Amino acid sequence: MDSDVDLLVVVDHMTDDVRRIVAEAAFEASIISREPIEYIVMSLEEYRMRGLGNVFIYEVESHGKVFTMTLSPRRRWLKG
Numbered sequence: 001m002d003s004d005v006d007l008l009v010v011v012d013h014m015t016d017d018v019r020r021i022v023a024e025a026a027f028e029a030s031i032i033s034r035e036p037i038e039y040i041v042m043s044l045e046e047y048r049m050r051g052l053g054n055v056f057i058y059e060v061e062s063h064g065k066v067f068t069m070t071l072s073p074r075r076r077w078l079k080g
Helices: 016-033 044-050 055-063
Strands: 005-011 037-043 068-071 076-079
Touching: 005 016, 005 044, 005 055, 016 037, 037 044
Parallel strands: 005 037
Antiparallel strands: 068 076
């Protein structure tokens, strides 16, 4: 059976830089873990609008692990 890691990244504001950073991080993580990483990046607004009836989002919310990161000038938090 093929295995991969599904990753949903939700950000406040979508930018090309965000897409690039996530793509690079997923690529590096897949090399280190030797597991394919499938990822979707969306804004919080997109997440809220697409959430209802979206099978991928349902699976993430039902069976996934939630990690949140908030970046600020003074603090960086990572919860797992």
